[in-house]
Amino acid sequence: MRVAPNPNGPWHIGHARMAAVVGTYKDRYDGYFLCRFDDTDPETKRPDLDAYDEILDAIEYLGFTPNRVLKASDRLETYYAYARDLIDLGGAYTCSCPAEDFSNLKNNGESCPHREKDPETVRDEFQGMIDGLYEPGEMVLRIKTDIEHKNPALRDWVAFRLIDTPHPREEAAEYRCWPMLDFQSGIDDHLTGVTHIIRGIDLQDSAKRQQFVYDYFNWEYPEVIHWGHVQVDAFDVPMSTSTIKELIEGGELDGWDDPRAPTIASLRRRGISGEAIVEAMTELGTSTSNVDLAMSSIYATNRELIDDDADRAFFVRDGVEMDLSGGPERGQPPIHPNHEERGKRTIPVGSAVLIEAADLPPEGERVWLKGYGCVRRTDERAFEYTDDDIEVVREGDVDVIHWVPATTSVRARLRTPDGDVTGHVEPGLLGYDEDDMVQFVRIGFARLDAVPEATDPTDIGADDELIAYFAHP
């Protein structure tokens, strides 16, 4: 099987589906995974030189390694050779009709005068296309199918056209005569031994078009499955390479890995594993109707994968400072409630704590600072320790909330798909590394992206802060 990406930009989430399914089938049935870059349009779908490696990276991240990687732009001579054979078989002809004229003829089921040229002339003119004797638009090579076919989409389609814009890859920059997808892909699928093709419903007619070429050569067409488009909920940004590119260039997104972007790079930075993506994608199946992928499905899988390993930590969003008196000097919540053996965190309290505004109890009421103990709000800005037993929580009278010390916490920024959230995290996170996954208690899982160098919160520069990317609840 193969994935045949157009390297015109890094992948968005939808692109992962093909790699996920092909990779999974490969693993399951001991198959063959070909990654072929269909980069045969240097102009309107101009390849992005960085995208080749970024796409291969994304495939690796999903957990697969292609058996073979090809670039169509390396294979022009091969396509020319097969085109010449096809001409000799009488299966193709050069055509100098203006596109609009031909379209009209075609829609009426009428052939154009060029259709009956003898192979000699066609060969010469095709060589002329390769040699650059014509301007773009002047000449194309068409496959001779059935000009009266009841489906107009299949009638004498274009196999090669001329493009003046040089290909961005140096190796291919000299070529001007480029094959169309249906020709290139049809030839390559056969030559590389592809037995099963999966592609989008937008290419529903491709197999029927290519069948004409296969018939001329007496080849057997692979099994083909067409699937619908995927839409992903939970993102404001449309899943389109060109739209995302525009938003980045316009400064509305920070880059391809901005947590607001529906891209592979974004999910990766948020600490969502390739495995979770693959699982959700394969679950979608291959139906021809369009499908909606719920991000919650990816999140649920990822949560299962990371929950056991992710240490717990406190992150207070936009804290309210409360003086605190009468209690112990530190709180000691567990590193992981299901794994006592991993020990406890130690959070110094000082003389004041930060809690989230929404957690602030009315004056006179109590609240349980998780891992510390019960406190009562005595006035506008103060708590006093009550020494109540955990029973008060069990009885349901007292809510358990998270907190951080007011003076020795670390400023932090949590980047989420809905924008950035600022606040403070407990000082112990300074000992963590980039890439570590944590669960911010009562908020959700996050991947640490940048941790200040300091070991003591008071040594952190004024501009420095901990940066984490929100994964999911």
Add this chain to the structure above:
RNA sequence: GCUCGGUUGGUGUAGUCCGGCCAAUCAUUUCGGCCUUUCGAGCCGAUGACCUGGGUUCAAAUCCCGGACCGAGCACCA
């Protein structure tokens, strides 16, 4: 206009080829309960679907015909 294809709970999916064991599977979501110093995990439970109208049949999600709705192609894009 011509030509393809699709339609099972909020979402995805199984079942459709070869009609009966489908008062429809599984996952996720939502909502309850238990447990819990998390709105996490775990356990228990609940809500919730065969697009529509005919036909064939003892029997239709499944076969046939019509309709509605959705999507795709008719590019010198992929």
